Amino acid sequence: MKLKKFLALSLALIMTAGILAGCGGKEETPAETPAETPAETPAEVEIVKESPMLAELVAAGSLPELSERLPVAADIMVETDKTPENPQYGGTLRRNNGGEWDYGPFTEEPLFRLTEDGGVTPNVAKGYDVSDDGLVYTIYLREGMKWSDGEPFTAHDVAFYYNYMLVTDFTEENKIVSGYNGTTYNWYKTTDPADGVTKPAIVTVVDDYTVQIQLYAPKPLILQNIAIDNKWMFAPKHWYKDIVAYDTSVEHWTGLSHDVLGGAGLTAVTEEEAVANAAARNARFTFDDYTQLGNQLGYMYWSYKDRPTLRAWTMDSEKTDQTYVFVRNPYFWKTDAEGRQLPYIDTVEMVTMDNALYSQEMIAGNLDMASVDVGDFPTYKAGEAMGDYTVYSSVQPNWTSCSIELNQSYKDPQYAELFANIDFRHALSIAVDRNEMNEILYAGLAEPAQAAAPAGTAQFIEGAREKWTEYDPAAANALLDGIEMISNDRNADGYRTFTSGANAGKPVLINLEGHEKCNSAEAIALMAQYYKEIGIQLIEITNTARNTRQQKVTNGNEIMALYEENLNVFNPYVRPDRVGANRNICTWVGKYGLEHAEPMTPAAGSEMEEIVNLTKELSTAATMETAEAVGEAFLQSHLDNTWIVGYLSVTSKYTALGNDVKNFDADHISCDELRFYGNAKPYTWFMEQ
């Protein structure tokens, strides 16, 4: 399909270039200050540099001048390549609300932003330096930059977040404890060669606009880790100081003075006090305990009105409101090439409704934007003229859009054995008529394919997408006939049974957990009918108790299989979450995933053991070569084992967008790591008035 430019090999190159240049952010600070640009166009009318909405407030005296709201001229971030011709300020963009993990990334501003080629580019940070030994990272911030409430954003906000909210403790069991949400956190881990202990990095304040990260061993992927896994490595200290628990009279786990750790001016707040202070500040900040408080206000803060952010728009609604209104941040620190403060659009409304209703509301002209499920493509397309919008297609690094992941750590030993049998996965793969499914589910828009990287990506392997994709129920039956533990003949309902053990005489039954958000029911119903032909029973158990899915995934060995609708893999070693044995949402890995509180140990010499070891190796990889080698090994393991049985793949991400919304970059790559629409920089879009 149209994966033309894609995710790169050139990561190592960029990294070294960054190190050599000394400061990766230099090239994006232009020589001439943006404030001076109008002088070059004397004949024309003066360019309006801020939204009329804000100009009114300035005129009324309730908001400082634009120049006081932006960082110092040299430190303004200029969106050079996204500047449209004749942009207009104002307007309200009404779009679908896909939940906090949808509207969050839409406005997200990370310290570093991951680029489409796998590198990083400074964003909130102005630039960085790496010491020659690769152990010290110095991060430069933007002088004069402000939070959305007008308070200055400084190095103390970064260090405070890391030292008092994120990594609050480092215990003997080598656990890094995040005080604010009570979880272990491991993105900054490196192994100290002196004592062989894996320790968290040390983050300190150098001056108001400089932060330092000190590692124990080189970790070339640290900036990527920050860009993906700890996107918001900063928090408004002035806002949090009485609702975060700490005690500066006690020595910090780093052993350093509280002043260099971002704790200057702090004394002590207990967890109870923090909860009480939050509730006293606003009834909306009433939480049941400190964990809740941390998880909500500290971690998923973007859903809370009044919490200062660095984003282009900030939440202005109650969480119980049906429509979330995001209003422009008057202190947003980016401008276009001609010096206009971004964003162009004044308000973004995230409209919550039943998923089935978005298409009709697009057609009725009540929405400006909706994310399109592939199955609804014909509907959206047919309504384009009626609703005065266009359906755009972007690219996504899609491995599969319809697949089954069998849990390799399932608690029933007989099923575990069956799932580990590659012939079983082979049979499931060729038992399904991918072309017919494509017609029914996706109007023929998908690609019948095995779960693997699509052509055009760096991870593409010739032939991997074609493996075991030929529809052949007879061969599938023959494969199953060859598995001794299940019968060749069928029971009264038409299913194979176990021949021995605790399940003897019982049908081979897979409980498949669907995905509540993505109309998986039809796909699963189809799969069930194909599986029946080969004597395997498939039952979907999503609808009755939706969240048992997550609960069972967390338990790691309760879920039997998972239907995965959209598996995108950005880069196997930059982010191994879906291909390696790490996270606890990854069903095929099951409880072997390293993030489980007590992960299971795979059998010695098994394919799963290899994956687990590779994942461990990657987490402390000291050179790019090691990381790349692990990435390749991941891909090979997936090719050899077909851990994820993929049926269809959709490499296009469709978006319906009103025709009055301009400057939308339809060519952006859409995936979690690049923050979906965030990668298309919504703050550079504008609405024709």
Added chain:
Amino acid sequence: MALFKKKNKERDDSYYYASQWQLMYQKFRKHKLAMASAVLLIVFYTIAIFGNFVAPQGTEQFSGEYVNCGPTPIHFFHEGEWEGPFVYGLKRDRDPVTYMNIFVEDTEKICHIDFFAEGDKGGEYKILGLIPCNIHLFQAEGDGQVFLFGTDGMGRDLFSRVVLGAQISLFIPVVGMILTVALGLLMGSLAGYFGGWVDNVIQRLIEVVRSFPNVPLWMALSAALPATLKPAQVFMLMTIILSLISWPNLARTVRSQFFSIKKEDFIMAARISGAPASAIVLRHMIPSFLSYIIVNMTLTIPSLIVGETTLSFLGLGLRSPATSWGVLLQETNKLETIMFYGWKLIPMIFVFLAVLAFNFLGDGLRDAADPYK
């Protein structure tokens, strides 16, 4: 009544000699709508019983070839000449912009409709679940397709699914009705006959049950059902839940009937002559308001039919490939469906007809049950 209406016509003598049942039948026959409804329901139930024979497709058939195909017209004349019932072959095209399927009749190709056709096309089934058979009422010859009501998003014949769905949508409410009536009768008569604290307890129970908004209650209860149950079992359990909620109406009426009848002379007489309580209730009291119970029975069914569609709409009922009218209506929960695939609303007509028919039947029975009025 007499005040505002003309006097009844004079009755002939047979009226005075007819038994109660004969009178009821005569009265019922006069209620035209009720008669028509009864006939319609008999037709519906007969079709449902022989559903696998009537439906050209089985529940588990689907096809990627015929996704969202509108109803296929049945023709009799080809180029002006009589051909008997036939359909033209279907050519599938895809709209290059929207990717929607477009089906065009291939007028070159004539596929006659065979009645009582034998063959694998419609799949095998068992008559009344017993005798294996593969004869279907009608089928197009060759690779022709008769989609009387069009097809759904999985390329399944809607007509077949309506017919097969009737097996669940028309019969399970009957089970639910029996349960409801049994519970209502039991509770009502216990309360009414014994009175005192029994009555008090049952009254409280009735109030508690009646105070819950139905839908949230269904939602809560259905969330409690084990996920591994088969669709039919799920549906059965949902029916039981429905009847657990709907019995208090009947119970209340039965109770008050009991209170009024208890003081009647004939009950007193029975009691004095030493009849046991059970005999008094079953032989004397219940028959005296049997008509009310019958009416209540016919009126419970339609509310259960509508209830089923609601549960399916919320995703709490049956799931594909199992089919019921509620499952079929689930696909119409989008405005675009009506816009682009209007035929998918056809199942609604059957829900509508069945509900109305039961209501009219109930009306007719109510009038008939009191033949002396």
Added chain:
Amino acid sequence: MNKNFLMFALRKLATMILTVFLISFVVFFIITLPPGDFLTNYIGRMAEAGEAVSPELIAELKAHYGLDQPFVVQYWKWISNIVFHGDFGYSFLLSMPVTSVIKAYIVPTMVLSLVTMIFTYAISIPIGIYSAVHQYSVGDYLFTTIGFIGMAVPNFLMGIILMFISFKLTGNTMLGLYSPGMENAAWSMAKFIDLMKHSVIPILVIGLMNTCSLMRTMRGQMLDELGKNYVMAARAKGLKAKAIRYKYCVRAAMNPVASSIGWSLVNIFTGTTIVAIVLNLPSMGRVMHEALLDQDMYLAGSWLFLMAIMTVLGTFISDLLLAWLDPRARSEYLKG
């Protein structure tokens, strides 16, 4: 006479309290029925956000919420907090106290329910009278037909069909309670008119369902009354037919209808739940649905409980009303 009425009201009140207590117990039982508990779901959600949760934390949370204790203890904790502290617990789904959630949704839900109820009664009583008086006339058939359509078409489908008709006629689907841009605007005449426009479909859908049965009850009662001897007597005395109808028959026929107000609340709440999902209304229906699927038991339970209490209260009021209107009712009740 007055003392009699007071006795009646007191006895009703006593049974009402008993009923509410029973309801609370049933509610709590129902919300604890589904397998698993809200905590495991909550932990699952945290896990999906990329966090590992330690077993110690789980145990700690379990103890905190009393989940390791027997049913009765949990029940007591729940109900005593409500009764003594007005604390309905904490919603894990929305990460806020249940009281805040209820506060946010109760007004739109109640307004919608009340307006619908007024609509239902305002429409069905006059139509019922008309149909009875003009039995078998064209109007009678027309109203009966409309009523039947309201009853026989599932209300979610009715909502979609009306939405479609609205879209065809006005180009707008009238989803939600306000047009885009109006939701957050300050209150004005335009906003009010917009709200009125958007209320038509939900009120029609919820109303029609109940209108049918009410209309038929009213019609039946009216027909019964018209056939009674006192009508004949009044007529014989020389009163006009019209006067008899409206002065006596209607009043008598109203009694059973009035007494059903409490129960009709149940139907309206039910209708609101579904219609809210179809028409995207900011009522509690959607949240309730989510809460139940999520086993967010304090939220689901509190709402279910509140709805039930509201119904019981409605019934209590309509009982009093009936007793006030019709002395026969209270004397019968007092006799047992």
